[in-house]
Amino acid sequence: MDMGQQKLIDKTIHPLTTVSSITPANFTIAARNAAYGSIVIGDYKGAARFVDLNKLVNLPLAWTEQQHILGILDGREEDYDLQTLTVADGAVVGTSYNGSLTVPSGQVWFLNAVEVVLDTTASAHGLTGNWHCSLWTDRAATPSSYGQPFYGTSLVRAAGGSTTWLAEFGPIATAWLITNKTVLLRLPAGAVLTFLITTTTAAATAAVACTLSVKGFTTPALVE
Numbered sequence: 001m002d003m004g005q006q007k008l009i010d011k012t013i014h015p016l017t018t019v020s021s022i023t024p025a026n027f028t029i030a031a032r033n034a035a036y037g038s039i040v041i042g043d044y045k046g047a048a049r050f051v052d053l054n055k056l057v058n059l060p061l062a063w064t065e066q067q068h069i070l071g072i073l074d075g076r077e078e079d080y081d082l083q084t085l086t087v088a089d090g091a092v093v094g095t096s097y098n099g100s101l102t103v104p105s106g107q108v109w110f111l112n113a114v115e116v117v118l119d120t121t122a123s124a125h126g127l128t129g130n131w132h133c134s135l136w137t138d139r140a141a142t143p144s145s146y147g148q149p150f151y152g153t154s155l156v157r158a159a160g161g162s163t164t165w166l167a168e169f170g171p172i173a174t175a176w177l178i179t180n181k182t183v184l185l186r187l188p189a190g191a192v193l194t195f196l197i198t199t200t201t202a203a204a205t206a207a208v209a210c211t212l213s214v215k216g217f218t219t220p221a222l223v224e
Helices: 029-036 053-065
Strands: 041-044 047-050 071-073 082-087 096-102 107-119 127-133 155-157 162-168 185-188 192-199 208-220
Touching: 082 096, 082 192, 096 208, 107 127, 107 155, 107 192, 127 208, 155 162, 192 208
Parallel strands: none
Antiparallel strands: 041 047, 071 208, 082 208, 096 192, 107 162, 107 185, 107 208, 127 155, 127 192
C-alpha cells in the first residue's frame, strides 16, 4: 500500500517451451498436449506444476471406499478369509508349510485384525509362524518373495497347547500393543497375505492345524 494506492503483483503463469520446475524437466507442454490432448497446470509456491490427479481424485476415494461395506471378513470361509495349515504327524524338524489368501478381483479389503493360531497340542515339535504382505517391500538382507513379514521375529509356540496372536489395525490399536497400527489395513484386488509355519524342535507326534484368519470387511474398488 503506497499513499492509499494498492500495488498489484502479477502472478500470471506465462507459456514456456519447457516448464523447468515440472519433473521430469524435459517434458514440454507441446509434447504433453500432443500425447493427452490437454493438461492441467497450477501455481505451487510461485512455480508451475502439473496437477496430480492421483492425489486430487484417487487418494480421497480410498477413504470413500470404507463407507460401502459389501461383505464381512471374519475367518468363516477356508481359502477366502481363512487359511489352515496342518502339520502332519511325524513331520521332522525344519518342515515348513505355507498358504495364502488373495483379495479377489473387483474387491478391496479393509482389515482391523489378522489372527494367527499356532497349535502344538499333544505334540513336541514346537512351531514358528509369521505372515507376509505382498504390498510391502522386504528390506531384509535376503528379502522374502512373499513381501515383508508383519513380525520382525517369528512367533514361537512351544510344545503342548495353542496360542493366538492378533495383529490389529485401527485408531486405538497401538494402545493395546505397540506393534499394532493406527489405520485399517487396506488391501486392493490381487494383494496376497502368505502364512508360513515351520517345525523347530522335534518331530511332530500328532497332526495339528494352525490358522491365519482376517477380520474386517469388503468394499467396492473405487481406486485402481
